[in-house]
Amino acid sequence: MQKTNEAALARKLGIIGGLGSLAGGDLFYKLVKSRAVLEDQGRYHFLFEQHPFKDVLLPLDRNAAMTSRKFYVFQVCKSFEDNGVDAVMLPCFASHTFRAEIQEELGIPVLDMLDALRQHIGHVVEGGTTLGVIASDYVRHSGLFERYLGRDYRIVYPDAAAQAALMEAMYGVNGIKDGHLEGVPFEAVYQACLSLQEQGAAIIVPGMTELSLICPDLQRRGISALDINEIYAHFATQADGQPTRPPFKLGIVGGVGPAATVDFMGKVVAHTPADKDQEHIKMVVEQNPQIPDRTANLLRDETDPTVALYATCKRLESAGANAIAIPCNTAHAFVERIQAHLRVPIVNMLSETVEWIAGHYGSGKTIGLLATSGTVQSQVYHEAARHAGLQIITPGLDYQAMVMEAIYGERGIKAGYTEGLCREQLLLAAEHLYELGANVLILGCTELPLVLQHSAGFHLNGHVVPLVDPTTILALRCVALAQDR
Structure with missing residues (x-):
């Protein structure tokens, strides 16, 4: 009877890792070391899919096409569903611009990273606070943060020069997505954060999951930056895991x-x-x-x-x-x-x-x-x-x-x-x-x-x-x- 009860309580999470290898790996690490998992390791089962998305290295500029990414995310989610996964984690802000479309076709939840972020922000700052968002051109212009946070907070982005440098730091040769977390790429992100603070931003809100890789270094420099992978890991291990009810x-x-x-x-x-x-x-x-x-x-x-x-x-x-x-x-x-x-x-x-x-x-x-x-x-x-x-x-x-x-x-x-x-x-x-x-x-x-x-x-x-x-x-x-x- 005890084994049956343990099986009933087990929570199987699928993590889509191919949309950003380093960020996906960082999320997996933070899941494994989260308090909920360490306190009850037998409850959580993780299935990490690391099949690199073929266009993963393309910069997410303002006019980036999402069709191939949508198909990739849906196929991995469907594979998770077929394998009895309880919920899917999608560590990619660009993919969350179409998360609702994918969710409509699934019988298991794709955990909402923006909802996790919104809940966390609600606990650390008051309504009306200015939030500085570091995001790709695509995510920035998609209106994603305005939909989730714009009603309760003032949102600002880096100026044009800082944004261009940020995109190069992330997607350029020897950029952060390639694992170069120090030197010129890091400094470009740091300067973008400073430009947001000059606009009155009380905290720096991530719109790129790779920012979690350099978040501790930004914090040591005095930047109040949030670690989205840590926030998302906490959210996933606290959620009740009940499947969404897709349309009949x-x-x-x-x-x-x-x-x-x-x-x-x-x-x-x-x-x-x-x-x-x-x-x-x-x-x-x-x-x-x-x-x-x-x-x-x-x-x-x-x-x-x-x-x-x-x-x-x-x-x-x-x-x-x-x-x-x-x-x-x-x-x-x-x-x-x-x-x-x-x-x-x-x-x-x-x-x-x-x-x-x-x-x-x-x-x-x-x-x-x-x-x-x-x-x-x-x-x-x-x-x-x-x-x-x-x-x-x-x-x-x-x-x-x-x-x-x-x-x-x-x-x-x-x-x-x-x-x-x-x-x-x-x-x-x-x-x-x-x-x-x-x-x-x-x-x-x-x-x-x-x-x-x-x-x-x-x-x-x-x-x-x-x-x-x-x-x-x-x-x-x-x-x-x-x-x-």
Whole structure:
């Protein structure tokens, strides 16, 4: 039991070291010697990735391109996530200009170095204090420090001459990034700090992680410079390590059938309350029409689709889906055996549908089911209905054959038809169910809503009967899950 508890408390941190080898190594050293780690060395596990970024030596001038850097940071972060890391440390100010973009695509936190800096500054100076920032041209002009500190503090930067000398000291031949921490490079940084003090800066705030390498020497010269690597190390070992909650992502088993998949996605979009693109739900779809026919398996014992359905669900799970939707009624005959082997839930369209009907029309109702013969024979709707206090009735043999012809026939829905014979056949079967006593009709094959629409009052040869579309109910449920997250 003790080992289990220790494992539960362990915190695994990934450090991206390739964006500045010396600064990354310095951060790692300060992590290892931090008080929290020394007091409880068994709790902290560090994974240090030192794969040099190919453009690491390029100076971060005002117009530096970030695309390659973004890809590099994302790839390393994703590798950390796949290896069970709890949080990522990113010791690079330029990369923190796009940290939020990377965070959106991950399920683990990229610890915010600027937030660490802001918290530390809040403990050492009062609001309104002038802060002198030593940063690259790129970071300086990105507005990064203004976003984090500009509301509470006055921010100043070195004058033009001092800034140019600073960039040369950092990125030039025999500069600080190359390990030359004394002589001309150090003096250039020192002069930049003096220019900030002349502007009233009470402390020198780092905007380059390499400044941690010379911070002790600056302090010995009387410069009140902050050591960002020490601050970041303390922040990481004090954080609670709870993963951020990335935007909800819906996984969709597509291709069963193909047109129904597109129809379902359209319903998710249509029912999502959103004022702009970014407020819609993330969806990852595997459109796999090669999944063996579910009805053929249930009726004639043809190829079992279980493994194909399971493999598709696992790929969606690996893609970060928080829930999985299968817009195929017949496929739900296989859901129970699949779900036990997945870490994410399959939203059960059938149980959601019958519960929705019970909630809107009351229990004790008789429900007419228009579905494939495989769905009918599997009894999956019947079982779900019993739990909700509803009774399911299905068409007689001739009318059921008519439903199958409307779906699978030469002029059926799976062949691309939505008008003509297939519609007439479905209407005849629907009227037959109404005459048998159905109070509500379920469009229990995801192709059927391509012909007949979800409706609270569908006019059927002089009668009015509700038509319930399970894919609409499934879409509504998936939207609700996303909003609840």
